[in-house]
Amino acid sequence: METWYFVDSGHCTPAMNMALDEALMNWHRNGDIPPVLRFYGWEPAGLSVGYFQKVKGKIDLEGVQKHGYELVRRQTGGRAVLHDNELTYSVIVSENHPDMPDSVKEAYLVLSKGLLEGFTNLDIQAEFAVPEGKLDVAGSAVCFEEPSWYELIVEGKKAAGSAQTRKKGIILQHGSIPIDVDDVKLFDMFIYKNERIKERARKAFGDKAIAINQIVDHPVTFEDTKKAFKNGFEKGLGIKLEPFTPTEAQWDEVRKIAEERYENDEWNYSR
DSSP: EEEEEEEEEEEEEEHHHHHHHHHHHHHHHSSSSSEEEEEEEEESOOEETTOOOOOOOOOOOOHHHHOOOOOEOSSOOBBEEEEEEEEEEEEEETOTTTOOOOOOHHHHHHHHHHHHHHHHHHTTOOOEOOSOOOOOOTTOGGGGGGGOTTOOOEEEEEEEEEEEEEEEEEEEOOOOOOSOHHHHHHHTTOOOHHHHHHHHHHHHHHHHBBBBGTTTSSSSOHHHHHHHHHHHHHHHEEEEEOOOOOOOOHHHHHHHHIIIITTTTHHHHOO
């Protein structure tokens, strides 16, 4: 059984969260570390926008600031995600890994087996989404509006959202597993033509997305969720996880990446 590193980095700022994912990709590419599963939270809560997503005219920056959140741009594509009370995971693995298919879609399926097993550990019956036809969300800026290929759905609603990128031979797949969702705050993050349209979008969202504590009989914590999904990834991917803590020198590298890119307004707002 193959051993991967497990990084439990706790709650970090949005910029540090994105910088650590990037650093782990660099270290794996250089052969310094094996493939990695990482779990993390967000402090303060963050709004991550997709690599190609427009901020101007789409994101309500006053709404982001009003709630004390921070905006950060991800390396991965897709639409904006509010990261608040959730478990976020990232998987870093080489494209050349024998278990990794060439296609992004099929790699999603392999990696998302860990998510499926994690939900099973919480006694939640989840299944893979296989959308019919091409997804069209009428230009919505909100990521959790629709499931895409092999994301996890429960009772027909999206329960985990993921995004994937490949850079210089390394796959990064990261995603959100919401424990609780505050859809009022969520919709304060986006610009709508008027309050009526915003309210309609908010109500529709409740039919499309679901959080763990809306499903389970007894509320679960961040720690409960972490344990369930750690075991889930080990089983789903057939791997053994070994705890890994970056050295102080490696943390310095992460801070440098955060400062140069993810704390940089030009990166976050002007791409």
